[in-house]
Amino acid sequence: MSNRRKKIxxxxxxxxxxxxxxxxxxxxxxxxxxxxxxxxxTSQPRSENDSAAALGIPQMNWxxxxxxxxTCVACPLSLTRTQTVFGVGDxxxxxLFIGEGPGAREDATxxxxxxxxxxxxxxxxxxxxxxxxxxxxxxxxxKCRPPNNRNPTLNEAKQCEPYLTRQIQLIKPKLIxxxxxxxxxxxxxxxxxxxxxxxxxxxxxxxxxxxxxHPAYLLRALSEKAKAWKDLCFAVSIMKxxxx
Ligand code: URA
Numbered sequence: 001m002s003n004r005r006k007k008i009x010x011x012x013x014x015x016x017x018x019x020x021x022x023x024x025x026x027x028x029x030x031x032x033x034x035x036x037x038x039x040x041x042t043s044q045p046r047s048e049n050d051s052a053a054a055l056g057i058p059q060m061n062w063x064x065x066x067x068x069x070x071t072c073v074a075c076p077l078s079l080t081r082t083q084t085v086f087g088v089g090d091x092x093x094x095x096l097f098i099g100e101g102p103g104a105r106e107d108a109t110x111x112x113x114x115x116x117x118x119x120x121x122x123x124x125x126x127x128x129x130x131x132x133x134x135x136x137x138x139x140x141x142x143k144c145r146p147p148n149n150r151n152p153t154l155n156e157a158k159q160c161e162p163y164l165t166r167q168i169q170l171i172k173p174k175l176i177x178x179x180x181x182x183x184x185x186x187x188x189x190x191x192x193x194x195x196x197x198x199x200x201x202x203x204x205x206x207x208x209x210x211x212x213x214h215p216a217y218l219l220r221a222l223s224e225k226a227k228a229w230k231d232l233c234f235a236v237s238i239m240k241x242x243x244x
Pocket of ligand 1: 099100101102103106111112113114115117118140216
């Protein structure tokens with residue numbers, strides 16, 4: 001509108017000029033329309049792999065991977081965590097130990113396996129002459145603590161999978177040790193019992209994987225420690241054969 005026209009309308013006491021509501025969308029309508037347009041113009045990720053690719057996770061280095069994990073809100077565990085628990089150890093480890101998810105102590109400190117189960121894991125490592133951080137990397141299926149230490153859901157594990165996949169690609173371990181049923185079943189995409197998964201060399205995308213009991217379970221079922229010892233000896237023999 002020209003200044004001259006504005007002046008005339010003001011003189012006539014007809015300014016400011018109101019538009020009819022019927023020809024102007026309400027704010028809510030406009031937002032909905034914009035969202036609809038966005039929905040139709042943006043192709044939605046179809047799976048965790050698509051989302052991971054869209055975020056560039058498969059190309060990330062350690063630093064960007066860890067920082068992406070630390071701000072992840074892909075699943076409801078992000079709402080209750082204190083902090084993410086990325087993993088700890090040698091970034092070029094031969095041995096990769098994978099548990100299920102952080103507990104209370106891990107959630108408070110940001111390091112995996114630092115509670116009672118962690119102490120037992122350290123003893124298990126020492127029994128086969130290994131040490132946290134020295135040729136060993138330790139992480140979990142999910143990087144945030146499930147409330148009340150419940151098992152992670154299938155969806156939570158799926159949402160977190162691209163991070164673990166990238167960690168494994170970066171570490172290139174010679175052998176993966178799945179600690180407990182949750183880790184084993186998620187990594188092997190299997191419903192089989194832990195007893196049927198033990199004692200075998202499985203394949204995880206080209207990396208040998210063996211299964212043993214979770215240290216937290218061993219703390220409750222002391223009689224199973226002998227079986228875990230057998231698994232560790234088996235793991236050592238596999239590692240020896242891998243090194244030729
Ligand atoms: N249990 C796990 O599976 N992971 C941890 O980090 C601690 C306890």
